[in-house]
Amino acid sequence: MSTTVSGKNGTWRNWGGNVAARPAREVAPASVEELADAVRKAAEDGLTVKPVGTGHSFTSIAATDGVLIRPQLLSGIRNIDRDAMTVTVGAGTQLKRLNLALAREGLSLRNMGDIMEQTVSGAISTGTHGTGRESGSIAAQIKGLELVTADGSVLTCSEKENPEVFAAARIGLGALGIVTEITFAVEPVFLLTAREEPMPFDKVLADFDELWAENEHFEFYWFPHTGSTNTKRNNRSAGPEKPVPQLQGWIEDEFLSNGVFQVAQWVGRAAPGTIPAIARISSKALSARTYTDIPYKVFTSPRRVRFVEMEYAVPRAAAVEVLRELRTVVERSGLKVSFPVEVRTAPADDITLSTASGRDSAYIAVHMVKGTPYQAYFTAAERIFTAHEGRPHWGKVHTRDAEYLSEVYPRFGEFTALRDRLDPDRRFQNDYLRRVLGA
Ligand SMILES: Cc1cc2nc3c(=O)[nH]c(=O)nc-3n(C[C@H](O)[C@H](O)[C@H](O)COP(=O)(O)OP(=O)(O)OC[C@H]3O[C@@H](n4cnc5c(N)ncnc54)[C@H](O)[C@@H]3O)c2cc1C
Numbered sequence: 219m220s221t222t223v224s225g226k227n228g229t230w231r232n233w234g235g236n237v238a239a240r241p242a243r244e245v246a247p248a249s250v251e252e253l254a255d256a257v258r259k260a261a262e263d264g265l266t267v268k269p270v271g272t273g274h275s276f277t278s279i280a281a282t283d284g285v286l287i288r289p290q291l292l293s294g295i296r297n298i299d300r301d302a303m304t305v306t307v308g309a310g311t312q313l314k315r316l317n318l319a320l321a322r323e324g325l326s327l328r329n330m331g332d333i334m335e336q337t338v339s340g341a342i343s344t345g346t347h348g349t350g351r352e353s354g355s356i357a358a359q360i361k362g363l364e365l366v367t368a369d370g371s372v373l374t375c376s377e378k379e380n381p382e383v384f385a386a387a388r389i390g391l392g393a394l395g396i397v398t399e400i401t402f403a404v405e406p407v408f409l410l411t412a413r414e415e416p417m418p419f420d421k422v423l424a425d426f427d428e429l430w431a432e433n434e435h436f437e438f439y440w441f442p443h444t445g446s447t448n449t450k451r452n453n454r455s456a457g458p459e460k461p462v463p464q465l466q467g468w469i470e471d472e473f474l475s476n477g478v479f480q481v482a483q484w485v486g487r488a489a490p491g492t493i494p495a496i497a498r499i500s501s502k503a504l505s506a507r508t509y510t511d512i513p514y515k516v517f518t519s520p521r522r523v524r525f526v527e528m529e530y531a532v533p534r535a536a537a538v539e540v541l542r543e544l545r546t547v548v549e550r551s552g553l554k555v556s557f558p559v560e561v562r563t564a565p566a567d568d569i570t571l572s573t574a575s576g577r578d579s580a581y582i583a584v585h586m587v588k589g590t591p592y593q594a595y596f597t598a599a600e601r602i603f604t605a606h607e608g609r610p611h612w613g614k615v616h617t618r619d620a621e622y623l624s625e626v627y628p629r630f631g632e633f634t635a636l637r638d639r640l641d642p643d644r645r646f647q648n649d650y651l652r653r654v655l656g657a
Contacts, residue, residue: 234524364400
């Protein structure tokens with residue numbers, strides 16, 4: 219078993235740079251047996267245990283002062299079952315490796331988020347999602363899971379086997395055990411035609427229900443201080459494949475979306491008064507385009523500008539009202555917001571603490587570039603989200619606690635009862651879980 223040290227003086231930091239932790243030690247187990255040993259050894263030493271992925275969560279959900287478990291040696295494609303149409307992967311596998319491996323086999327996940335840097339286990343544990351009318355989060359595509367629980371034993375679950383564990387552990391917040399292997403449903407690889415198009419904010423709000431109903435995957439970005447959005451509609455297509463030409467892709471996705479956007483963020487940070495003008499220019503930078511490609515090339519793109527994010531799921535029917543209120547707050551408060559607001563949707567699912575558990579949802583995400591004060595904006599946005607029974611993304615900044623969360627999750631008690639059973643001594647505890655789930 220190898221041990222690694224991260225960062226300066228053993229300090230672990232997340233991608234957004236807003237969370238740091240000093241684990242007592244780090245372990246990178248190479249097998250389930252080594253992992254189980256590490257959990258037992260931590261118990262003997264009176265230490266808590268926390269597996270991390272790639273640190274892409276903005277909350278302190280992955281932070282620990284106990285034993286930090288690194289995932290890299292528990293990764294790789296374990297099995298592809300073409301009869302069952304499933305793929306089984308090690309928990310530490312990064313989504314990009316999974317997507318590429320599946321594409322080589324002529325297969326794909328059905329839906330995914332904006333990036334593919336995360337580990338599969340990290341992504342599912344916080345409920346990572348993209349946008350979809352019928353298709354839900356990455357966790358909603360799971361068929362089976364294997365975990366090492368607090369006493370070091372191995373537990374497998376699926377719809378048929380330990381169904382009460384399966385219901386909760388697909389989005390387990392790292393609180394129920396350490397996921398070692400995940401089996402996902404896959405499909406024959408398919409083509410998506412993406413239509414990206416600027417649209418007035420008022421039109422998107424007026425037509426939101428139609429835009430959602432007419433598209434398999436609808437999302438949009440609203441640029442605060444402007445009446446402009448960029449919309450994206452992804453729908454399955456018979457082809458032919460028509461990728462974004464390489465040079466055009468570089469200009470639009472790297473130069474404009476990342477490079478020029480980064481410079482605009484720097485200018486905005488140095489001189490906040492310029493932000494509304496910059497926002498008006500940014501909102502016009504990208505023009506309409508249509509392309510057809512395999513799913514991961516349409517759903518995901520690199521994010522090189524570092525930021526901090528808050529995202530809430532609200533009932534889909536409340537989305538337009540929430541956005542109107544958010545616009546009013548930005549207009550009246552004097553806040554200067556240089557980052558677009560992202561809006562996506564998901565159908566209701568059956569996972570205990572999924573942000574879409576039992577409810578058709580719209581996700582509304584607010585961002586600020588790393589290094590700029592975000593509290594005032596996020597506090598104002600959170601006030602609106604919570605007034606609409608919003609459920610915070612488990613991996614994105616929020617201030618909610620167990621009392622609030624037990625009100626917006628009808629099955630909250632089911633999750634905490636399972637946690638009491640699987641982790642009575644709170645081996646997987648950290649400050650974040652104490653806050654959101656209770657002691
Ligand atoms: C640039 C960027 C883009 C993003 N885009 C999206 C998006 O489109 N949609 C979305 O929903 N979210 C998005 N996120 C959020 C991100 O997907 C989640 O925070 C995700 O959990 C990060 O995965 P990770 O591998 O980095 O896990 P980490 O952040 O390292 O860990 C997250 C949680 O998973 C737990 N965990 C990790 N491994 C295991 C394991 N083996 N067993 C049990 N628990 C485990 C950790 O303990 C922790 O509780 C984005 C974040 C960034 C920074």
